[in-house]
Amino acid sequence: MNITQEKINDLNALVKIKIAPEDYTEKVEKSIREQAKKANLPGFRKGMVPAAHIKKMHGRSILVEEINTLLSETLNKYLTDNKVEILGQPLPVMDDSKEFKWDNTDEFEFDYELGLAPIIDFNITSKDIFTEYKVKADEETLASRIKNIRRSYGKMTNPEVSADDDVLYADLAQLSPDGSVFEGGINATGSIRLDLVKDKKILKSLIGLKKDDVVELDVQKAFDKNEVIIAKLLNIAEEDAKDLQSRFQVTIKNVNRLEESDLNQEFFDKLFGEGTVTDEAGFTEKITEEVESMFQQDADRKLQNDIYTKLIEGIHIELPDEFLRKWLKTTNEKLTEAELAEGYDDFAKNLKWTLIENKLIQDNNIEIKYEDVFQTAKQRLDAQFRMYSPAPMPEDQLAQYTATFLKEKDNATRIFDEVKALKVFEYIKSVATLDQKDIPYKKFIEMK
Numbered sequence: 001m002n003i004t005q006e007k008i009n010d011l012n013a014l015v016k017i018k019i020a021p022e023d024y025t026e027k028v029e030k031s032i033r034e035q036a037k038k039a040n041l042p043g044f045r046k047g048m049v050p051a052a053h054i055k056k057m058h059g060r061s062i063l064v065e066e067i068n069t070l071l072s073e074t075l076n077k078y079l080t081d082n083k084v085e086i087l088g089q090p091l092p093v094m095d096d097s098k099e100f101k102w103d104n105t106d107e108f109e110f111d112y113e114l115g116l117a118p119i120i121d122f123n124i125t126s127k128d129i130f131t132e133y134k135v136k137a138d139e140e141t142l143a144s145r146i147k148n149i150r151r152s153y154g155k156m157t158n159p160e161v162s163a164d165d166d167v168l169y170a171d172l173a174q175l176s177p178d179g180s181v182f183e184g185g186i187n188a189t190g191s192i193r194l195d196l197v198k199d200k201k202i203l204k205s206l207i208g209l210k211k212d213d214v215v216e217l218d219v220q221k222a223f224d225k226n227e228v229i230i231a232k233l234l235n236i237a238e239e240d241a242k243d244l245q246s247r248f249q250v251t252i253k254n255v256n257r258l259e260e261s262d263l264n265q266e267f268f269d270k271l272f273g274e275g276t277v278t279d280e281a282g283f284t285e286k287i288t289e290e291v292e293s294m295f296q297q298d299a300d301r302k303l304q305n306d307i308y309t310k311l312i313e314g315i316h317i318e319l320p321d322e323f324l325r326k327w328l329k330t331t332n333e334k335l336t337e338a339e340l341a342e343g344y345d346d347f348a349k350n351l352k353w354t355l356i357e358n359k360l361i362q363d364n365n366i367e368i369k370y371e372d373v374f375q376t377a378k379q380r381l382d383a384q385f386r387m388y389s390p391a392p393m394p395e396d397q398l399a400q401y402t403a404t405f406l407k408e409k410d411n412a413t414r415i416f417d418e419v420k421a422l423k424v425f426e427y428i429k430s431v432a433t434l435d436q437k438d439i440p441y442k443k444f445i446e447m448k
Helices: 021-038 051-081 139-152 200-206 227-234 238-243 265-272 280-314 321-331 337-363 370-388 395-407 409-431 441-447
Strands: 002-007 012-019 086-092 108-116 129-136 155-157 167-174 187-193 214-217 248-259 433-440
Touching: 002 051, 012 051, 021 051, 051 086, 051 108, 086 321, 108 321, 129 280, 129 441, 139 280, 139 441, 187 227, 187 248, 200 214, 227 238, 265 280, 280 337, 280 409, 280 441, 321 337, 337 409, 370 395, 370 409, 395 409, 433 441
Parallel strands: 129 433
Antiparallel strands: 002 012, 012 108, 086 108, 155 248, 167 187, 167 248, 214 248
16 A cells, blocks of 8 residues: 655645555455355355355445545554644545456555644734733722612502503504504503513503503504514414504503512512622622623623634635545535635634644643533533522432433533634633723623
């Protein structure tokens, strides 16, 4: 067997594999003998089918299978032994001029295209400067969060007249263009949340209403064409809600109001545990910590995105684009030219980032241990379970769920990639210069 590589340029190469009969004959004969022992054919006792009979019936297909196996093993071994870093997978070159007899006397020659990984050279140093934002809760955001928490622990009342943030429980009847009730149209009983009404003029018309009052409502304008809210209110499909143009007659059945909980010790103990907070100042401090902790997750994501963008744009990386486009088409038969053209840039960016990650991991001996993957997966599962039950799952049971979760290859790969990215970002942050800046939440949102 002979295998050679012809380098076309820094990013593309051609591998030629020549296979002679002595390379495959023994493997083919062995496979034929094994099939003969297992064969169960009419006229022969099981395991007593002559090898010559199997060769006559299936010899060609066995030869093809063995040649394919030999090609795959040979090519993979060559790439590994010679440390050839490739992108995608080798693509066989179709050559109609080559005709084989497939009679166990052929000398085969197969060619494969390779897309070579580029050599990239860069270092992260203290001269690389990134802004690390510390997002501060402004008074409006903090007040809104406190209000929502107090309402969550408050009580429901039924005031006579509606006000801001109330919920109107009402009958809704679809109207004809002339303003009369549309016979056979949509009729529903639902709750109109005033905090979801976007149009200020409509909101004003819904304030000051009482039981049995009747008003007209343009649902599309009121909810800013949000088909999810409209569909839920009218009990119709979201697709129907999207195209709905009618106005509705609204008859108020009741006004509901969620009163805010008092800022007392009972309320503080429910939220934070007995005696943890004893006054309003301590309550505000705790909520501020909670809100700013949530903001920090957004700030961390922005920092990661800024690092990603700067390195992708700042490090010159050439790719074998023509080869990669061909490889994507070959491995995704349903991929259209339009889809390829639209998605290739994002694919290339992600591939470049993978090359950057791999170089940083290799150059700086960054380790990704199974324990890191396991703990990250456990944290993700714990967060999911807490969405349905605030009580923590027993540690041994959570560990068992995690182990089962990671047995699925896709799950393990996804968590591994997540840990890999986090390790790389942590390394970059430890070496680069982080310019810390305090910023109000509203200004931070404007930057995103």
